[in-house]
Amino acid sequence: MSTPQDQAEKVIEVMDLRKTYGETVAVDGVTFDIRAEEVFALVGPNGAGKTTTVEMLECLRTPTAGSATVLGQNVTTDARSIKADIGVVPQSFHTFDRLSVRENVALIRRLYDDGLAVETVLEELDLTEWAETPFQSLSGGLQRRTGMAMALVSDPAVLFLDEPTTGLDPDARRTTWEQIRGLADRGTTVVLTTHYMEEVERLADRAALLLDGTIEAIDTVPNLIERYGGAIKVVVKSTGEPAEDEVIETILEDAASEVYRTDTGDLVGHFEDRDHAQETYSRLQEAGEGRAIDLISAGMEDVFLQLAGATPDAGGEIE
Numbered sequence: 001m002s003t004p005q006d007q008a009e010k011v012i013e014v015m016d017l018r019k020t021y022g023e024t025v026a027v028d029g030v031t032f033d034i035r036a037e038e039v040f041a042l043v044g045p046n047g048a049g050k051t052t053t054v055e056m057l058e059c060l061r062t063p064t065a066g067s068a069t070v071l072g073q074n075v076t077t078d079a080r081s082i083k084a085d086i087g088v089v090p091q092s093f094h095t096f097d098r099l100s101v102r103e104n105v106a107l108i109r110r111l112y113d114d115g116l117a118v119e120t121v122l123e124e125l126d127l128t129e130w131a132e133t134p135f136q137s138l139s140g141g142l143q144r145r146t147g148m149a150m151a152l153v154s155d156p157a158v159l160f161l162d163e164p165t166t167g168l169d170p171d172a173r174r175t176t177w178e179q180i181r182g183l184a185d186r187g188t189t190v191v192l193t194t195h196y197m198e199e200v201e202r203l204a205d206r207a208a209l210l211l212d213g214t215i216e217a218i219d220t221v222p223n224l225i226e227r228y229g230g231a232i233k234v235v236v237k238s239t240g241e242p243a244e245d246e247v248i249e250t251i252l253e254d255a256a257s258e259v260y261r262t263d264t265g266d267l268v269g270h271f272e273d274r275d276h277a278q279e280t281y282s283r284l285q286e287a288g289e290g291r292a293i294d295l296i297s298a299g300m301e302d303v304f305l306q307l308a309g310a311t312p313d314a315g316g317e318i319e
């Protein structure tokens with residue numbers, strides 16, 4: 001049965017795309033599509049093939065085999081016109097470091113016949129206050145934001161962001177998420193690569209998990225979590241007095257599909273059903289009289305753990 005989402009306009013269509021560098025298979029035959037106005041995340045640890053995949057879509061690398069279209073145009077034969085229609089913010093990008101934010105954005109604007117007014121883009125990304133500041137004097141977060149402004153001033157239908165918040169502090173990361181979400185809400189299709197699972201949960205409509213050049217799973221974020229995230233957990237923190245846990249333990253034993261005690265003495269119950277977990281959590285709170293009890297939902301970290309056997313650290317490594 002086709003759903004409304006299936007019928008949404010496909011902005012990018014990828015068929016059995018492959019890229020090898022000598023003996024190294026970087027992308028091993030991936031097939032997926034990206035729909036209009038969604039935020040689509042390619043996730044995976046270092047070396048999974050995320051950058052190579054998007055660089056083929058950005059027409060920066062030639063596929064070894066397979067095919068891909070961006071806005072109906074072929075990445076191998078229509079590179080010039082695709083490049084004119086997309087915006088790209090790589091992890092590191094070229095600017096004139098001594099020129100101001102406004103001057104850098106204006107320089108890019110001049111390369112295009114059509115596009116947005118420089119001031120509009122600066123406002124959209126909350127950069128007006130920094131417009132006169134030389135690029136080299138900006139914080140990492142503002143430099144990244146200037147890169148986004150430079151990519152957006154041509155008014156692209158699709159924006160590619162390579163690890164948009166790597167190296168940013170939590171505040172700058174949250175601001176970036178809000179701005180990216182805002183762009184998608186106003187009609188830009190956003191394709192991003194990341195190894196931050198929280199970023200995927202906060203930002204992405206759909207995600208594809210890449211491992212060793214192949215797609216292990218692809219779906220909406222809630223569907224991925226429901227399918228691969230595993231149990232919802234209710235955790236009753238230890239008081240150091242196991243005798244105090246009798247009533248609590250009985251409630252958990254009766255309700256949960258599995259109950260165990262951690263090394264630190266916390267009691268953990270697993271639930272498949274959210275409502276059942278919530279109801280048990282409420283009963284435990286009543287019975288526990290002020291005991292610390294947590295209801296922990298599954299998330300993308302759990303999805304990654306399930307599919308890759310480990311979660312990536314801040315640097316994207318999973319060893």
Ligand SMILES: Nc1ncnc2c1ncn2[C@@H]1O[C@H](COP(=O)(O)OP(=O)(O)OP(=O)(O)O)[C@@H](O)[C@H]1O
Pocket residue numbers: 021024025026027044045046047048049050051052053316
């Ligand atoms: N120019 C290149 N020449 C040779 N091998 C390459 C080249 N670029 C990437 N690779 C290899 O291809 C594989 C996929 O790399 P890619 O950069 O696409 O992964 P990634 O998921 O984007 O990783 P990261 O998060 O580190 O950017 C890796 O084994 C990498 O070493």
